Each structure stands twice: as structure tokens, then as C-alpha cells.
Amino acid sequence: MTSVELIGKLREKFGAAIQDVCELTPSKVRVEVAPASVVPVCEALYRDLGARFLITAGIDSRAVRGCFDVDHIFSLDPDKMFVIVRASVPPERATLDSITPRVPAAFWAERELYDVLGVKAEGHPDPRRLIMPDDWPEGLFPLRKDVKYGDWPAVGGENADASYPWKPAPEGTSTVVVGPFFPVLEEPAQLRLYVDGERVVDCDYRGFYSHRGIEKMGDSALTYNEIPFVAERICGICGFIHSSCYCETAEEAMGIRAPRRARYIRSLMLEVERIHSHLLWLGIAGHIIGFDTVLMQAWRVREPIMWLCEKITGNRKTYGMNLVGGVRRDIPKEVQPELLEVVDKIEKETVAIVNAVIGDTVLKARLSGVGMLPEEKAKELAVVGPTVRGSNLPLDARVDHPYAAYDEIPPKVITHPDCDNWARVVVRLEETIESIRWIREGLKQMPDGPIMASDIPEDIPPEQWGVFVVEAPRGEAIHYVVTGGDNRPARWRVRAPTYQNLQALPYLIEQETIADVPITLGSMDPCFSCTERTEIINVRSGESKVLDQQELLRLSREATERLRGR
Amino acid sequence: MAISDALKKLFPKSLWVYHVNVGACNGCDIEVINVLTPYYDAERFGIKLVSSPRHADVLLVCGPVTRQVLPSVKRVYEATPSPKLVFAIGSCACGGGIWHDSYNILGGADKALPVDYYIPGCPPRPEAILYGVAVALGLAPKKAAPVHTKQKFLEMLEKGEVPGPQLVAPPGDSE
Ligand code: SF4
Numbered sequence: 007m008t009s010v011e012l013i014g015k016l017r018e019k020f021g022a023a024i025q026d027v028c029e030l031t032p033s034k035v036r037v038e039v040a041p042a043s044v045v046p047v048c049e050a051l052y053r054d055l056g057a058r059f060l061i062t063a064g065i066d067s068r069a070v071r072g073c074f075d076v077d078h079i080f081s082l083d084p085d086k087m088f089v090i091v092r093a094s095v096p097p098e099r100a101t102l103d104s105i106t107p108r109v110p111a112a113f114w115a116e117r118e119l120y121d122v123l124g125v126k127a128e129g130h131p132d133p134r135r136l137i138m139p140d141d142w143p144e145g146l147f148p149l150r151k152d153v154k155y156g157d158w159p160a161v162g163g164e165n166a167d168a169s170y171p172w173k174p175a176p177e178g179t180s181t182v183v184v185g186p187f188f189p190v191l192e193e194p195a196q197l198r199l200y201v202d203g204e205r206v207v208d209c210d211y212r213g214f215y216s217h218r219g220i221e222k223m224g225d226s227a228l229t230y231n232e233i234p235f236v237a238e239r240i241c242g243i244c245g246f247i248h249s250s251c252y253c254e255t256a257e258e259a260m261g262i263r264a265p266r267r268a269r270y271i272r273s274l275m276l277e278v279e280r281i282h283s284h285l286l287w288l289g290i291a292g293h294i295i296g297f298d299t300v301l302m303q304a305w306r307v308r309e310p311i312m313w314l315c316e317k318i319t320g321n322r323k324t325y326g327m328n329l330v331g332g333v334r335r336d337i338p339k340e341v342q343p344e345l346l347e348v349v350d351k352i353e354k355e356t357v358a359i360v361n362a363v364i365g366d367t368v369l370k371a372r373l374s375g376v377g378m379l380p381e382e383k384a385k386e387l388a389v390v391g392p393t394v395r396g397s398n399l400p401l402d403a404r405v406d407h408p409y410a411a412y413d414e415i416p417p418k419v420i421t422h423p424d425c426d427n428w429a430r431v432v433v434r435l436e437e438t439i440e441s442i443r444w445i446r447e448g449l450k451q452m453p454d455g456p457i458m459a460s461d462i463p464e465d466i467p468p469e470q471w472g473v474f475v476v477e478a479p480r481g482e483a484i485h486y487v488v489t490g491g492d493n494r495p496a497r498w499r500v501r502a503p504t505y506q507n508l509q510a511l512p513y514l515i516e517q518e519t520i521a522d523v524p525i526t527l528g529s530m531d532p533c534f535s536c537t538e539r540t541e542i543i544n545v546r547s548g549e550s551k552v553l554d555q556q557e558l559l560r561l562s563r564e565a566t567e568r569l570r571g572r
Numbered sequence: 573m574a575i576s577d578a579l580k581k582l583f584p585k586s587l588w589v590y591h592v593n594v595g596a597c598n599g600c601d602i603e604v605i606n607v608l609t610p611y612y613d614a615e616r617f618g619i620k621l622v623s624s625p626r627h628a629d630v631l632l633v634c635g636p637v638t639r640q641v642l643p644s645v646k647r648v649y650e651a652t653p654s655p656k657l658v659f660a661i662g663s664c665a666c667g668g669g670i671w672h673d674s675y676n677i678l679g680g681a682d683k684a685l686p687v688d689y690y691i692p693g694c695p696p697r698p699e700a701i702l703y704g705v706a707v708a709l710g711l712a713p714k715k716a717a718p719v720h721t722k723q724k725f726l727e728m729l730e731k732g733e734v735p736g737p738q739l740v741a742p743p744g745d746s747e
Contacts, residue, residue, distance in 0.1 A: 139640035139676060148675050158675045161639060186644045187592060194593055194641055215641045216595045219674035227673070236670055242599020242695060286602060289609075305609035312606075323599050323695055 007085045009035045012055070020047060030258070033407075034473060036077070036090040041102055044093040048078055049108040057082050057089060059388050060475070062115035063486050063499035064123035066151045068097055070469070070496075074125050076102050078112070079473060079486060083406045088473050095125060104130040111388035113509055122149040122221070137214045140168045148222050155226035173210040175200045182520060186215050197511075197527075204519045209512050224498035225490065230256055230466070233498065234328040237485075240500065242323055243286065244478045246279045248500065249328040251476035251485040254409050256330045256495075258472030259487045262459050266411070268332035270452040273411040275319075275327060276476070277441040277448070281352065282311045283479035284438045287531045288359070291431065294524045295372055296563030300363065307355040314348050317341060332458035342449055353442045360435045371569050373428040377514045377526035380425050387510045390503045391481020392437065393530050395421045396429035403477035410476075415447050427529040434479075434531075468496060478503050480531050504530070521561040583629055583655070583709065586618030590628035590652065594645050594681065595671075596635025599695040600662035604632055612698045617711065625651040630705075633681040636664040636671045642684055649685045657708070660687045661701060663694045 007015075009032050016037060017024050023043035028036040039047050051057040057080040065075040073094040080089045095102050104127035106112045116127035117136035124147035127133065138148075143159050175181050175198075185196040194215035200208040220240060224233055237252040238245035250272050257263060264272070285308040292300025312322045318337055319325035327333045337345070363369060379389070384397035394401050402419045404412040420436045422429035470489040475482045481503030490496025507530045514530075515523050591604050607614045608621055622628050625648045637645065649658070660681040663669040668679040681687050691704035706712035 139638065141639060156673055161642065161678065186641065187648065194595075194644065215638060215644075216593070216597075216635070217638060217640065217676050218595060218636065218671045219676045223671075223674055239597045239599070239670060239694070242597040243602060245597070245599070302610055305606065306611065309606075309609070309611050321694075322697060323602070 007055075007082070007087075008032065009087060012082075012085075012087070012089065013037070015055070016047065016050070019050060023047070030471065033086055034088045034090075036092055036471070038092045038094070041093040041095055044076075044078070044091060045103045045105050045108055047091055048080075048105045048112075051080050051082075051089060051091070052109045055082065056084070058385075059109050059111040059115075060088075060482075060484050061486070061499065061501040061505075062112060062119050063497060064119045064125050064149065065488060065497045066123060066149060067094070067496075069151060073097065074100055074123060076119065076125055077486070078105060078115075079484070081407070081475070083401060086407055088407070090473070100124055101126040101128045103128050106130050110386055111506065111509070114505060121147070123147050124150065134171055137217055139217075140170055141165045148219060149225075155222065170196075170212045172198055172212075173208070176207055178202060179207050184523075186212075199515070199520065199523065201520060204521075206515050206518050206520065206523065209515060211508065211511065213508065221498055221500065225495055229493045230330050230495070233495075234330065235326055237500070238324050238326065238328070241502065243283050244279055244480065244483075245324055246275050246327070247476045247478040247483050248485070248502075250276060250410065251474050251483050252487070252498070252500075253328045253330050254476070255472040255474040255485040255487045257459075258474065259470045259489050259495075260330070260463055260466050260472075261470070262331060262461055262463070264332045264459055265456045266453050267336075267455045268457040268459075269409075270411040270448055271333045271335075271337055271457065272328070273415075274337065274445060274448050274452070275315075275325060276410065277444045278311060278315060280441045280479045281356075281438055282308055282315075284434045284441075285311075285356070287434060287479070287528075288363070288431075291525065291528050291531075294528045294562055295369070296566045297369070300359070303355075303359055307352060307359065310348050310352060314345060317344070329458070331462045332456070334457075336457050337452075346446065346449065349442055349445055353439070356438055356442070360439065363435060364432065368566065368569050370428060372566050373426065373431060373525065373529075374424065375426055375428075376518060376522050377427040377430075377529055378425055379510060379514055383513060384425075384510075387506070387513065389481070389507050389510050389530075391478065391507065391531075392430050392433045393481060393507050393510070395419070395433045396529075397425045398423045398429075403475040403482045407475050409474055411448065411452075415444065415451060417441075417444050427526060430529045466493070480504055481507060519565070521565040524562045583657075586620060587630055587705070587709070588620050588622045588628050589630040589632050590622055590625045590648070591632045591634070592625075592645060592648055594633055594635045594641045594665070594684065595638035595677070596662065596664060600634035600664070603695045603698050603701060604634065604661060606698045607701050612702060614702060614705075617702075617706065619705065625649075626653065628652050628656070630657045630659060631685070632659050632661050632701075633665045633685065633687070634661045635681075636668045637678045637681060637684045638676050639678060640676070642678060645684050657688045658685050659689045659691060659704065659708070661691050661704075662696055663692050666690045666692050669694065 009029055013027050020043055023040045024037060026038040060079040060081050063077045067073055067075050073096055075092055075094050078091045093102055104116055106116055114136055116130050120126050121137040143163055143165055179200040179202050182199040182201055186194040195213040198210045199206050234249040234253055238249040240248045285304045289301040289304035316322045319327050327335055379397050381397050384394050398421050400419045400421050405416050405419055418440050420433050422433050466489050468490050473486045475484045483503055484501040486499040487495050488497040514526050593601050660666050665681040668677055671677045672679055689708050691701055693700050
């Protein structure tokens with residue numbers, strides 16, 4: 007299906023409800039619809055045309071067009087196309103029908119829409135606060151343009167004692183509170199497990215402890231070329247994907263393209279980052295289930311990568327290589343043999359670890375059949391990355407929507423049919439090897455030439471847009487940029503892969519034992535850290551028992567020990 | 573008495589450290605964990621990462637303090653038995669970093685807890701983290717003597733040559 011056919015289909019079905027169409031490229035279209043038709047249009051895209059929901063971006067366009075724009079972004083993977091469904095609502099009545107009942111993957115996106123912009127999703131099944139801190143005043147929406155940067159409410163205001171409205175525990179269950187500091191996650195978050203004996207019946211999640219308000223910085227305090235450096239600090243593990251994704255998006259909005267050599271350098275660094283991230287994850291996963299040797303070995307093998315990154319970019323992490331229009335540093339010829347040497351060494355050692363892990367019957371028994379996510383469910387929840395590929399769906403942004411140099415060297419997409427924790431482990435391990443192959447290939451084919459575009463426009467007109475997805479080690483990261491005045495975007499929307507993956511957690515751990523929760527969470531490689539304590543409250547007797555993080559790790563490790571003893 | 577001598581008295585044995593992320597991007601956090609892995613191996617100095625603040629002598633704080641995390645991190649500090657040390661690891665924990673003026677950020681770790689030592693860097697290298705802890709404990713000699721630069725700066729301030737905030741002398745380290 008081409009974009010023309012798609013628009014034809016939508017017009018035929020919805021007639022005048024399709025108010026306007028803006029075709030950025032043949033693979034990126036924005037359809038403006040009447041607000042009343044937003045639900046049927048999104049449903050038609052999702053159910054009939056097989057589109058996958060990516061994210062919602064709300065924009066305060068009151069100064070330009072007197073309305074709030076709500077953009078639901080979809081991807082049609084087989085057609086390599088992005089479709090944005092835009093509905094504009096008047097400021098006096100900032101509500102829009104919720105698409106979540108029809109498109110379940112929009113669950114968090116619409117909660118966030120209200121939190122940051124104050125556009126209410128009418129009919130949303132769970133309109134609780136998602137992003138803003140508990141003590142944040144009601145009715146103050148940071149992404150509205152009339153909220154001046156720096157004018158923030160003091161801590162300890164009217165809502166100082168507010169606490170999060172947790173879901174009530176189901177009848178007959180006990181509550182296990184995990185977090186906000188928790189070992190499997192690198193950022194703080196709180197999880198409540200409602201358990202009946204050892205089994206998890208339901209759970210509730212309060213995250214965004216690390217919310218830093220990056221999008222507001224992007225549209226009020228930073229300039230186009232400062233954003234890549236902040237974008238890279240969204241995540242200290244896979245930051246380069248964010249700066250690359252932002253740059254590709256901003257370049258598209260400005261109508262330029264980075265030179266080929268720069269795109270190869272981006273891809274190379276992205277693959278280097280994937281190797282370091284997957285090895286890091288492998289170590290942590292090993293630690294969770296009591297294989298500390300895996301932690302030590304995986305991190306030992308990973309270390310030369312960090313040294314190499316320092317050599318190429320000047321920093322072990324947070325490379326600071328990207329700018330809109332290209333990259334700041336070349337990979338010099340002299341470093342290339344060394345790069346290959348390190349890659350050879352890592353390959354040898356990684357293969358040894360991979361074989362040891364895959365051949366370990368205890369590990370396999372511990373991880374198989376746990377944290378099941380069948381294909382259908384994975385599709386519905388729109389999970390991404392190794393989580394979806396572990397459910398046998400070949401979804402990979404590098405192939406589906408090529409960016410950087412992946413149009414010239416597509417990677418092999420690795421899937422696994424088992425749909426469980428084991429599958430997700432195997433997918434990551436094989437991907438590490440595939441990344442090594444890509445680096446060799448990439449270095450061989452890397453063309454000479456400039457590393458920075460020469461046609462960057464002096465003045466960037468407002469209201470231009472671009473959208474890109476980049477395959478991070480954890481899945482797709484999405485950036486959406488709408489240009490504005492003052493040398494900065496009017497809106498910069500970021501969605502990290504974990505945002506979508508975490509929404510699958512209740513489904514994954516339902517009916518699992520408490521001991522399996524850490525590794526199931528870990529199998530998604532969520533980007534967030536560390537347990538202050540785990541408190542078990544017995545709802546029936548009202549007793550509460552405090553477990554610390556060791557206790558939870560102990561439960562997880564004992565489950566492994568039992569298998570070893572068998 | 574120099575601080576490092578006092579520390580030797582207060583913490584004569586292994587140091588147990590607890591790591592708290594108060595809103596970091598994970599960059600600092602992975603470098604903290606890296607310090608414990610084979611190439612850096614902090615355990616040879618008796619430094620051990622523990623999983624509860626109740627067992628810890630030292631808190632390693634990474635990241636800028638977010639509004640949401642503030643009450644929790646205060647509880648972590650209270651749960652840590654005295655005497656205790658707090659290290660701010662990374663530019664964010666040292667002063668809020670690039671996020672310092674964002675709406676959900678209160679600033680560096682000292683906005684939530686009393687911080688004893690600052691290890692800057694974005695992220696600091698594992699060597700820097702090890703070195704910072706070792707210097708604090710008197711295990712490694714200080715290579716730079718910040719006292720001189722500080723005095724020069726103070727002199728200039730007095731003469732009115734540098735406009736800027738008043739400098740506060742660090743607590744009594746007279747080495
Ligand atoms: S100092 Fe740098 S690496 Fe550390 S948390 Fe802040 S942004 Fe991340």
C-alpha cells in the first residue's frame with residue numbers, strides 16, 4: 007500500500023471527516039481529522055490496516071492556530087510508512103475522545119497527554135496521574151506555552167502530602183510493595199504486587215521518578231544544536247540512539263540529510279552501543295538469578311568496548327558525537343585496525359559466554375515458560391525490541407524504517423518462537439553477535455567524504471515536522487519534531503522503548519510467583535534502578551512485613567538453586 | 573585532626589556502600605557498578621556494594637534530585653546508620669547538571685541530603701569514582717591542592733576582581 011492508496015481508503019471510508027492531508031514524504035503522512043472521528047479513524051488504522059500505535063504527542067498551538075493539536079502516531083510496518091492522525095481541539099474545551107478502549111497501546115500515552123498538556127482523554131479507563139510528581143499542583147500543565155520556563159511551583163505547596171492513588175488490592179490478596187529503589191531497574195520506580203500466597207494476581211505501577219522534563223527544556227530553553235547533547239543524557243546506557251534519532255528527525259524537518267559517511271559513523275556507534283548494552287544487561291540478568299559469574303564475565307568482556315569508545319569519541323559513554331546535519335568526529339583510519347582487533351576479541355569471548363549460557367540446562371529451566379507473552383498479546387500491547395522479537399515477531403526499526411546506514415546494510419532480524427524469558431535472553435545474545443558482524447561490514451563499506459552537511463539552512467521555517475524511529479538495544483525509540491521560532495522546536499516528543507514495554511508488565515507477571523518477578527522484569531531490560539525495601543502487607547490481617555531487596559533477590563536465587571539441586 | 577585521619581578512625585574496616593539513583597540517566601549508575609567488576613575490583617579495598625541502606629556506611633548518590641524521589645531518598649538517608657558518608661557521583665548529583673533548572677528537578681544531591689564528597693564527571697570514569705573514595709578515606713594521596721586556587725580566588729573576590737557568588741570553604745579539611 008502506498009500513501010496515496012492509504013489516503014484514498016481513509017477518504018472513502020470517512021469522507022469529510024478527513025479534513026486535510028499533509029504528505030511529508032511518500033512514507034510519512036499526517037491526516038487531520040474532525041475531533042469527533044478520531045476514534046473510528048484510529049481504530050480503522052489499527053484493526054483494518056494493521057497499523058501499530060507508537061505514541062501520542064500533544065502540541066500547544068494556541069499562538070499559531072488557536073488550538074491544541076493532538077497527534078496520534080502510527081506505523082504501518084510492512085509498508086514502511088508512518089501515519090499521524092491529528093485532531094485539533096479548542097482551548098475552551100480541551101477534551102478528545104479516548105482511543106485507548108479501541109487501541110489499547112495508547113493507555114499511557116493518553117494519561118501523559120493530560121498530565122503535561124491538560125487535554126483530557128474522554129472515556130479513558132484509568133485516567134490517574136502518570137508522569138507528574140504526586141505533589142505537583144492540579145491544573146498546572148508544564149508543556150503549555152504560557153507556563154514560563156523557570157516559574158515552577160515550590161515544593162511543599164498545596165499538594166505537599168498527596169500520595170499516589172494506588173489501585174485497591176483485589177479481595178483476598180496481600181500487597182507486596184517493591185521500590186522505589188530496586189536492583190533490577192536502573193531508575194527508581196514503585197511496583198505493587200497483589201499476591202495470593204506465592205502467586206501474583208495483579209499489580210500496579212508508579213514510575214517516572216526520574217522524569218526530568220526534557221521536552222519542556224527542548225521547546226523553551228535549548229536550541230536545535232544543543233538538544234543532541236541533552237538527548238544523549240536521556241539515557242546513560244543507550245543515549246546515542248536518542249541523539250541520533252533526534253538528529254535524523256530534525257534533519258528531516260529541515261529538509262537536509264547527513265552525508266553518507268556521517269550516517270555510517272552513526273550506525274557504527276549505534277552497534278557498538280548495542281553490544282555494550284546487551285553485555286551489560288546479560289550481566290545484570292545473571293546477577294538477578296544468582297549467576298554472579300555471568301555478571302563478572304560479561305562486564306569484563308564489555309570493558310574494552312568502553313575504552314574503544316573513549317578513544318573514538320573522547321568519553322566512555324555519552325559520546326557527544328551527533329549534531330544536526332552530521333557528526334562531530336570522524337573515525338580516523340588509524341583507529342580502524344584497533345577497532346577490528348577489539349571487535350575480534352569481544353566476538354571470541356562473547357561467543358564463549360553465549361555458548362555457556364545457551365548450553366546451561368539450569369538457566370534454561372529457570373527461564374523457560376516464565377513471563378509468557380504470546381504473539382497476539384505482544385501485538386496488542388505494541389511492545390518493541392527484543393521483547394517483541396522474543397514473541398516471534400520480526401519487528402526491527404533498522405529494517406522496517408531504515409535510518410543512518412541501515413538502508414545499505416540491513417541487519418539480520420533475530421526472533422525466537424518461545425515467547426518467554428528464555429526467548430528474550432536468546433534474542434539478545436544472538437543480536438550481540440549480529441552487531442559484531444555489522445560493525446565489520448560497516449567498516450568495510452564506509453565511504454570517504456565529509457561528515458557534516460553543507461546545506462544546513464540559516465533560517466528554519468516554523469511548522470515543519472519530522473518523525474523517526476531508531477532501534478535501541480531495548481526497542482524502538484521515537485522522536486517527533488515540529489519546528490518553531492527562536493532556533494528551537496515548537497515541540498520535541500520523545501518516546502523511549504521501555505515506555506511501551508513496561509505496560510505489558512501486568513500481563514507478564516500475572517499468575518507468576520514472586521520469585522519470578524525480578525527476572526521477568528529484567529527480561530525486558532527496563533531502563534530504570536535499585537529496593538529501598540519491599541513491604542508485604544497482609545490485607546486480611548492488616549499485618550505488614552518488611553522485606554528488603556536482599557530478601558527478594560534471595561527468593562529469586564533460591565528458585566534457581568532448587569533447579570540446580572534437582 | 574585532618575578529615576582523612578578522622579575517617580580512618582570512624583571507618584576502620586571495610587566500607588559498605590549503597591547506591592541510590594535519584595533521577596540519574598543511568599550513565600553514572602553503570603559506572604558505579606563497573607567499579608565492582610573485574611578490571612576495577614573495588615572489593616580489593618574492602619568496598620562492597622550492599623542492597624539495603626540499613627547495612628551501609630556510605631551512600632553513593634547519582635543523578636539530579638527529582639520532586640517525586642525527594643521523600644524516598646530522605647528515608648534512605650534516615651535508614652542508614654551513623655556514622656555515614658554521602659558521595660555525590662556525577663555532575664548531576666554535584667549540582668543538578670544540565671537539568672538544574674527544569675520543572676521536576678530540585679538540584680544536586682545536596683538539595684536532599686548533606687553531601688560530604690563530590691565526584692564530578694558525566695559520567696565520572698570508574699577510576700575517578702575509586703580515586704574519589706580512596707582520597708576521602710586517606711588511602712590515596714591528594715594530587716591537587718585545591719587550597720591554593722581557592723585562596724587565589726578569594727583574594728580576587730576581595731579585591732572585587734571576580735563578580736560571583738560567595739565561596740563557602742569546605743568543612744575543615746586543612747591538609
Ligand atoms: S552526570 Fe551525566 S551520566 Fe551522570 S546522571 Fe547526570 S547526565 Fe547521566
